[in-house]
Amino acid sequence: MRTLDHPATDELELDTVLAALGDPVRRRIVLQLADGHDEQACIAFELPVSKSTSTHHFRVLRTAGVISQCYRGTAIHSTLRRDDLDERFPGLLDAVLDAARR
Template sequence: MPDDDGHPLPEEMDLRTVLHALADPLRLGVIARFLREPAGTERTCASFELPVSKSTTSHHFKVMREAGLLRMVDHGNSRTAVLRREELDERFPGLLDLVAAG
């Protein structure tokens, strides 16, 4: 059962949902940029400076976290996003490698 923020457990992740989340150029770009940074890197949504409005940015991050790609971490003042690298590697082995390879 997803938590309040809609984070699915690894066994709840659905391949179709994940593929759909990755099929968008902006979202695929966000995941690819996470993969170029050290594991565990936390970034605010705004730090990606996507060429869309704030609400659209929020929408894309919602799609990614509900698919299981990202986890939102509450830091009081600001929330940050983290790539769920280990869980994704466990549930969908090789998937992130494909994204990293482009």
């Protein structure tokens, strides 16, 4: 089974997480994950960018530790790492999501 690398909770860096959340397309992905199902396939996102650019945005979020991804057959499914982010940076994700919703 193919797997993808993810940083451990104690390896999450504030600067990296903030940089990942600083892009409006990536905030849109995070918002959809927060407001939707626990796990969503990448094809479930309607993003205003090309497929290769959306792949880049998902990779940035994953390597920053904002989302986790796993293969389900040939599809990649994403999940928001809310518990890990809340443990490492309490209140940060809620503040970003609240601002994005306004």
